[in-house]
Amino acid sequence: MARKGSGGSGRQGSRVPATYVPDDMLMAVSEALKPLDRIAVEMEAKWGAGRLPRLVSPELAARFGSAQDKLNAAIRLNDAEAVAQRAAVLIRGWEALDKAAHELGGQTVPLRSVGVKWEGKSFVICWDRGDVDKVAAMNDAPENVVTVHELLTAWKAMRDRVSGIDATKRAFPGAEVVRAALKPGGDDVPF
Numbered sequence: 001m002a003r004k005g006s007g008g009s010g011r012q013g014s015r016v017p018a019t020y021v022p023d024d025m026l027m028a029v030s031e032a033l034k035p036l037d038r039i040a041v042e043m044e045a046k047w048g049a050g051r052l053p054r055l056v057s058p059e060l061a062a063r064f065g066s067a068q069d070k071l072n073a074a075i076r077l078n079d080a081e082a083v084a085q086r087a088a089v090l091i092r093g094w095e096a097l098d099k100a101a102h103e104l105g106g107q108t109v110p111l112r113s114v115g116v117k118w119e120g121k122s123f124v125i126c127w128d129r130g131d132v133d134k135v136a137a138m139n140d141a142p143e144n145v146v147t148v149h150e151l152l153t154a155w156k157a158m159r160d161r162v163s164g165i166d167a168t169k170r171a172f173p174g175a176e177v178v179r180a181a182l183k184p185g186g187d188d189v190p191f
Contacts, residue, residue, distance in 0.1 A: 051115065055104060064096075070089075112127035129149065
């Protein structure tokens with residue numbers, strides 16, 4: 001399935017149009033979350049998705065988790081003022097985690113790698129194959145460390161087996177594949 005690209009917030013790995021607000025969420029709540037989303041994406045790209053709280057003291061990680069819980073409660077209540085306040089606290093929390101991880105000697109992911117969260121799981125995408133071993137060693141899920149080359153190899157295999165992708169992307173520039181499934185019983189992995 002393909003959807004027209006929209007430049008959305010990318011929260012939790014989903015692409016949501018910038019003007020879209022779920023029926024049960026106030027626009028003010030959605031807007032209050034955008035600065036927080038920006039810093040969260042920056043920090044997860046720098047340190048790896050879901051990794052930064054594990055690099056700091058348990059007390060700081062717990063305070064950060066508590067702040068996230070309070071933000072989520074405010075979001076559930078659709079309380080725009082509380083969401084804005086809690087989002088500001090979490091922005092300072094991300095900055096505190098970043099500073100503490102640096103002070104403790106934590107290693108960021110290589111510059112040409114990026115940490116992302118997709119379908120609730122943390123991944124690191126490495127541009128250079130030479131960075132994979134280093135990144136995998138610092139990752140709790142080394143199977144989720146992939147190279148751009150691996151992703152493009154999988155993309156080519158999918159395009160070869162699923163008709164219509166190229167035609168759709170030509171007809172709708174900026175279209176995005178948001179769901180794909182291959183028929184069971186495909187070829188074995190060639191290695």
